[in-house]
Amino acid sequence: RARAAAADAHAARLAVGLYHTALRALPAAVRVWFGDLRERAAARALAAATAAAVSPALLAAEFDAVERSSSGTYGGSGGEKEAGELTIRAARGTREVTARYEIDDAHLELLVRLPASYPLAAAELECTRRVGISEARLRKWMLSVSAILQHQNGAVASGLLLWRRNIDREFKGVEPCPICYLVIHGANHQMPRLSCRQCHNKFHSACLYKWFTSSSKSTCPLCQTPWGATYRG
Numbered sequence: 001r002a003r004a005a006a007a008d009a010h011a012a013r014l015a016v017g018l019y020h021t022a023l024r025a026l027p028a029a030v031r032v033w034f035g036d037l038r039e040r041a042a043a044r045a046l047a048a049a050t051a052a053a054v055s056p057a058l059l060a061a062e063f064d065a066v067e068r069s070s071s072g073t074y075g076g077s078g079g080e081k082e083a084g085e086l087t088i089r090a091a092r093g094t095r096e097v098t099a100r101y102e103i104d105d106a107h108l109e110l111l112v113r114l115p116a117s118y119p120l121a122a123a124e125l126e127c128t129r130r131v132g133i134s135e136a137r138l139r140k141w142m143l144s145v146s147a148i149l150q151h152q153n154g155a156v157a158s159g160l161l162l163w164r165r166n167i168d169r170e171f172k173g174v175e176p177c178p179i180c181y182l183v184i185h186g187a188n189h190q191m192p193r194l195s196c197r198q199c200h201n202k203f204h205s206a207c208l209y210k211w212f213t214s215s216s217k218s219t220c221p222l223c224q225t226p227w228g229a230t231y232r233g
Helices: 002-025 027-035 040-069 135-151 156-171 205-215
Strands: 085-091 096-103 106-113 124-131
Touching: 002 027, 002 040, 027 040, 027 135, 040 085, 040 156, 085 156, 096 156, 106 135, 106 156, 124 135, 135 156
Parallel strands: none
Antiparallel strands: 085 096, 096 106, 106 124
16 A cells, blocks of 8 residues: 555656646647646646646746846847837736837837746736837737747747847838738748738748648638639739
8 A cells, every 4th residue: 555655646746747847848738738628627726736836936937037138128130220129127026027119219018927827827918008009000019929928838038029029020011920910930930921822911831821721721811712823803
C-alpha cells in the first residue's frame, strides 16, 4: 500500500510538472484545450489549482520579461523615423501592463490585465486613452493586439512589440490581412502575399489555408470568388 501511494504521488508530481511545462511553452494550445472542457466543475477546479500552484511562477517570469523590456522606448524597425514609438510599463501588484503607442500626433494607451490563472486564462485588454485615432482604426487595432496576445505563445512584451511592428507597417501603406487583422502574421511573421485576382485583397498564406479548411470552400473570404478565378464586369 505504501509503495502504491508513493507511485501515485510520483505520478501526480510528474503530471503537475508536465502541465507547468505545457503552460510555459504552449499556453495558446493549453487555452484551446481548456476552453473545450465540457465539465465545468473540473474546469473551475483546474483554474483554481493553476492560480494557486502554477501561475505565480509564470506570472513572475512574465513580469520579469516585461520589466526588461520597459526600460526604454521602442522606435520602428531599422530606426526608421516614420515608425511609431511604444512604451511599456508593468505593475506587478495589480498584474497589469500598460502600453502606450505614439505616431505623429496620435497616441493610444492600452491596459493589459493578467488574470490570476494566467496563462490558462487569456490576458484581458482595455483601451484607457486615445487621441487622434478613429473608432474604426481603434477597433482594428484592438482586434489585432487581442489576436496576438490570445493566440501567440510568446510573452506579453514581445506580443506588444509585434503589434507595434504591425501598426508601423499599416501606417506605411501595407494593408493588414482581412482574416486576422494583422500585417505581420503572429506565428510565422510573414506579410500578406497571396492576392485575390478578383478583389485584389491580400492574405497570409496560413490564414487563407485555415479559411479553406475550416469553411470547406476554396473561395476568397471577402468577395467569395473561387480562388484563382477572375470575373470581369
